[in-house]
Amino acid sequence: MSTNATDIELINGCINNNRRAQEHLYKKFYGPMASICLRYTRNHEDAIEVLHNGFLKVFKNIHTYDVSRASLYTWIRTIVINSAIDFVRQRGKFHTNIELEKVEEPAIDADAIQRMSAHEVLQLVQQLSPATQTVFNLYVVEGYNHREIANLLGISEGTSKWHLSEARKQLQKLLQTLQV
C-alpha cells in the first residue's frame, strides 16, 4: 500500500488540521487498523479506544511523516501497534514467574487452525491474558523476534519467550476444550 497523490493531499489537509481530510484518512485506514487493535485487545470498546488513540497520534504527528521512508499505511500501522502496546502496558503488568531461555513449543495441530474461521481464532487469542496476547501477536502475526518484543514491551527476552510459550499452551488447551 504505497503512498499516492491522494494520500499526499490527505496528509497536507491533516497537517492543516482539516477535518474533512482527517475524516477521509480515518475512514481509509479504519478497517485494517481496527483489526489490528482488535487483536491486541479483548473487546471492541478497547479496540476502538486504541484505534482512536493511535489516530490521534497520527494526526498530531503527521507533519513528521516522511514519504521517502515508509508508506503511509506502514507508518500509521506502526503507530497504531505502538498505541496498542501502550494500552496493554497501562492495563496490566507483564507478570513473569519463569524466565525461559528456550521456548517450549507445545504442538498445535495446524489442521485445527485451518478448520477455524478468523473470527474464531480471534476469539481464542482474545481469551489470552493481555500481556501474553500482545507477545503472541507481536511474535506470530507481526513477525517480531523476542529481542524486539523485549525492547518494545520493556521486558526481558526470557519473559517474552515465556509469554509465547504460555500463549501456545493456553491455545492448545482452548482448542482441546473446543474439540476442534
Added chain:
Amino acid sequence: MQLPPPGDPDQNWQQMKTLLDKSMPRGGGKGPGGSFRWWIAGTVVVAVVVGTWFGGKQLLTKDQRNEAVAGTIKTVNNKTAPSVALEDKNSSQQAVPQTNAGNESAQSGKHDPRGAAYASVTETQGANASGSGSNEQTANSNAGNTTVPATEPANNQLTAKHDKAGGHSLTAGNSRSSGNTENSARLLADNNNTSVPSNNSNNNKTTNHRNNIYSQPSNSNSRENNSDNVKSDNAKSGNSNNIKSSNVNNIRSRSGHSNSGNRNNTASGNRNHANAERGSNLPAVKSKREKVNRPGKQASDIINAENEDIKNRYTYTPVISQPSQPSGSGLQESPVTVKVNYTGTTVISPSGVIQREFTYYTQSDLFPDMVQRDKNTARKSSRVSDDEDKTFAFGLSLPLAFPLGDQEALGFNSRGGVNTISDYIPSPHFQYHFNNKTYIQAGLQFSSPQFIRPILLYEHERMSAPNVMEYNSIYARKLYYFNLPISIHHSPLRNFYMGAGLQFSSMMSGIAQVQQIKRFYTPIGPDEYIMSNYYTKFKNDSLSHRFNTNELRLLLDINYYWNRFTVGLQYNQAFNNYVSFQVNPGSPYIFDKNKSLQFYLRYNIWEDKKRNKLSKNQSVLTLK
C-alpha cells in the same frame, strides 16, 4: 489475519471527531509547536496590553499633569534662586494660610477662603485702577476677614468704583503680565510671620512650585510699603469697617504683612495668580514709607515711582524668618528673576462659580527655547518622562528551589549523580520596562529541578520462592523541566515589585528510584530486605510517557531590586496534572499537580543606555 473491523466507521468517526475537537481544536494550527503556540502568543499579547495600560496610567501622573506650569516654574526657580530660599518660602507659605484661615473663621464663622481670595483679587485690580496704589491690600484684608457674601459685593463695589476713577486699572491689569509680583514678596514676608506652622489647610491647593513662583519675584521694599498701604488705604477708603477693627490690628502687629497673610487663606494658587497680576502694579505701590502715609497719592505718582524702581522689579530679596520670629528678620537674600507672565486663565471656585477669568503664559510660551533646554536638563536628573523609562535589561538568574508540602528534596542531579551543582545553573532573563514601575519579563530555564512527592511508576511482584515475595518498584523522585516564564511586574513600593504571569513547562527528564525488595513470610511475621536501591535517570522511555510532559503554570513573584541585583521569591502552580494514571488496573489513580517555590538572585548584566545616564548611585530600576 484480516478481521472484520469493529463497529461502523461513520459512527466511530463522530467519536474521533469529538476527540479531535478537544485535543486539536480547529484554528489552533497544530503544526510544530501545537496549540501552545497560541497560548504563548495570547499570553504575550495580554501581558503587553495590560502592561501598556498600566504604563499609560503611570504616564498621567500628577507631575505630568502639572508639568506645563509647575515644571516650568520649577525650572525658573532652580535656575535663578537658591534652593534653600525656595524651600523656606514654600514651607512658610503653606503654614501662613492656616493662620489666616483661622482668623477668618473666627471672625466670620462661615467663610469660603477661595471665594474670599478671588474677591480680594478683584478688588485689588480696582484698587490699582484707582491710582491709590495701595487699595489692593486693603481689599485683601477685607477678603480675608469677612465672610464671602459680604466680601464679594464689597469688592465688586470697589472694583466698579475704581474703574470709574480712571483707566489706570487697565494699566494695572495689563502690567500683570510682567510677572513682577510684589505681592509675592508680601506673601513671603507674611509667610515668615506665620505663627501656626502646623495644620495645613485643605483649602490651600497651591503647589509648592506655584508658591515658589508667586513668592519669589518681589521687592523687599514693597513689603513695608504694602503694609503701610494697607493701613492708609483702610483709613482712606472707609468702606472697610471690618478692616479697621480687625485687619489693621493684624497689619500692625505684623508690620505690613497682614494682608498677604489674609490672602493666603484661600486657594492660594488661584489667588496667587491674582497676586501676580497685582504684582505688576505694585511697583507703583512700592515706594517709601512716606508714600504710604499719603493715602491720597495719585496714580501718576505711583507710576513715576514705578519707573524709578523699575530696575528692582525683577529682583527679589527674600526675608526668611523662623516661625517664632517676628517678620522682617531676614536670614538670607537671593535675587530672583521672574520669567513667568500671567495674562489670564479660567479659574473655578469650589462653589462652582467662576470667580475670575484669566489665562497665563508660561515660560514655555514666551521662551520655548529656554524651556526646551530646561527640560533636557531636568530629564537628566529626574524620570518625569516615561519615554525614557521604556528600556531593556538582560541578565542572569540564580534559582534555589524549595520543596513544598509533601514534596521531598532529592540530592541527585539530572543524570542521577550526587553532584547537584547543575541544579543551580543560572538562567537568562530579559526585561522590558514600560516605565519606572512596570516591566515585563521573560526567561528561559533549560533544566529546572522540580521536587515532587515519590510517585510509584511501576511495580512488579513475584514469588521467587515459597513464602518469599520479590517486589520491583520504580518511583519518580525528581523531575527536570524546561521552563519559559513570562510575567509582568509592578512596583507598589520603592524597589519592591510584585508580578504575575504564566509559565510554560515541558518535562525533560526525571530521576527514578529503583528498589528491589524481598519479603520473607515467616511464622513470626514478614521480614523485608532491600536487595537493591539506586537512582537513575529516565527520559523518553516508558516511564516518562506516564507523565504529562507539557503544562502551563500560574506564576506569582515578589522581589526587591537594588543596584542591578534582584532577590525574590517565585511561586508557580500548574493548571493541570503532571501525573494521572494507574500503576495497576486495580490500583487507584495517582493525581498530582506541580508546584514550586523558588528563591532567586538576579543580576542585570546589561541595561539600556538610557538608564545608565542616570546617576550612578541610582539605578534605573530603582527609580520609582
